Amino acid sequence: MEHRNLAFIGAGNMSRSLISGLIKAGYPPSSIMAANPSKGKLSQLAKEFGIGVSQDNSEVANWAQVVVLAVKPQMMAEMLNALGQTAQLLSGKLLISIAAGLSVTRLTELTGQTRIIRTMPNTPSLLGLGMTGLYASSAINQDDRDYAEQMMQAVGKTLWLNDEDGINKITAAAGSAPAYFFLFMEAMAAHATALGFSAEEARLLVEQTALGAANMVSANPDVSLSELRAQVTSKGGTTAQAIAHFQAQALDTLVADAMNAALLRARELETQL
Numbered sequence: 001m002e003h004r005n006l007a008f009i010g011a012g013n014m015s016r017s018l019i020s021g022l023i024k025a026g027y028p029p030s031s032i033m034a035a036n037p038s039k040g041k042l043s044q045l046a047k048e049f050g051i052g053v054s055q056d057n058s059e060v061a062n063w064a065q066v067v068v069l070a071v072k073p074q075m076m077a078e079m080l081n082a083l084g085q086t087a088q089l090l091s092g093k094l095l096i097s098i099a100a101g102l103s104v105t106r107l108t109e110l111t112g113q114t115r116i117i118r119t120m121p122n123t124p125s126l127l128g129l130g131m132t133g134l135y136a137s138s139a140i141n142q143d144d145r146d147y148a149e150q151m152m153q154a155v156g157k158t159l160w161l162n163d164e165d166g167i168n169k170i171t172a173a174a175g176s177a178p179a180y181f182f183l184f185m186e187a188m189a190a191h192a193t194a195l196g197f198s199a200e201e202a203r204l205l206v207e208q209t210a211l212g213a214a215n216m217v218s219a220n221p222d223v224s225l226s227e228l229r230a231q232v233t234s235k236g237g238t239t240a241q242a243i244a245h246f247q248a249q250a251l252d253t254l255v256a257d258a259m260n261a262a263l264l265r266a267r268e269l270e271t272q273l
């Protein structure tokens with residue numbers, strides 16, 4: 001992929017995941033910089049990945065051809081205002097936002113720029129196993145689209161969204177979703193411990209089973225999820241009892257409600273920020 005000078009403003013969990021994935025995919029460390037107010041995360045990133053770092057957002061924005069806006073949504077306005085003459089500083093650069101709940105229109109208001117691509121990655125990008133949704137207005141040229149797509153494909157898979165609300169939907173379905181699986185795994189590990197396994201054993205059981213299940217899905221693209229489930233579920237056996245319990249407790253509805261709660265929050269942020 002093209003190696004433009006790429007700056008991350010905000011060096012938190014998601015930037016770390018993307019930077020790590022990009023470096024593993026061969027993006028040169030000398031073409032990446034990150035800025036953050038506190039020094040600890042920057043020193044760690046510099047040490048681990050050899051990228052350039054600064055506590056000065058203007059310095060990295062000035063150096064960059066592409067600026068990733070990676071602070072918390074609630075911090076974005078303050079950060080962009082504090083950049084000072086943002087319109088001038090960011091002028092001519094491609095801006096890639098990873099923030100939930102900030103529309104392109106709002107980002108344009110805050111930066112004076114229209115060359116903006118909105119994305120929604122997730123933390124498995126750290127391992128090259130990310131899932132990222134991308135949205136760009138029709139004003140964005142093909143080169144910039146290709147760059148953003150290749151950047152995110154270096155850390156996982158991508159899906160272009162035709163309308164901007166698709167970003168909110170993908171936040172509910174993929175951006176937030178690693179946490180849903182972790183929550184489920186936490187619950188399983190807690191109960192495995194209650195059944196008498198040590199914490200290490202419980203983690204091993206949950207981790208290896210989740211990994212195996214995810215790999216079964218990816219190794220069998222033509223087999224439906226329900227068929228994979230059926231292959232585990234012997235008639236009159238143990239799995240059927242557990243599945244019946246989940247279904248009696250309306251797991252489908254619970255999951256749909258939880259995803260809708262994430263979606264509504266993403267839309268709500270768009271009206272507030």
Ligand SMILES: NC(=O)C1=CN([C@@H]2O[C@H](COP(=O)(O)OP(=O)(O)OC[C@H]3O[C@@H](n4cnc5c(N)ncnc54)[C@H](OP(=O)(O)O)[C@@H]3O)[C@@H](O)[C@H]2O)C=CC1
Nearest residue numbers: 010011012013014036038070071072073079098099100121
């Ligand atoms: N985490 C996730 O799974 C995902 C997150 N996102 C989006 O990514 C963005 C970042 O989230 P995440 O990485 O989780 O959050 P973090 O809190 O881990 O990272 C945000 C970083 O921004 C830094 N920061 C705060 N103020 C400024 C400033 N004025 N200038 C520069 N940096 C600043 C913080 O520094 P310090 O801690 O030193 O104050 C922190 O390191 C959010 O907008 C979120 O919506 C999108 C997809 C998934």
Ligand SMILES: O=C(O)[C@@H]1CCC=N1
Nearest residue numbers: 099100171175176177
């Ligand atoms: O929880 C959040 O708001 C962010 C967006 C998706 C994942 N983390």
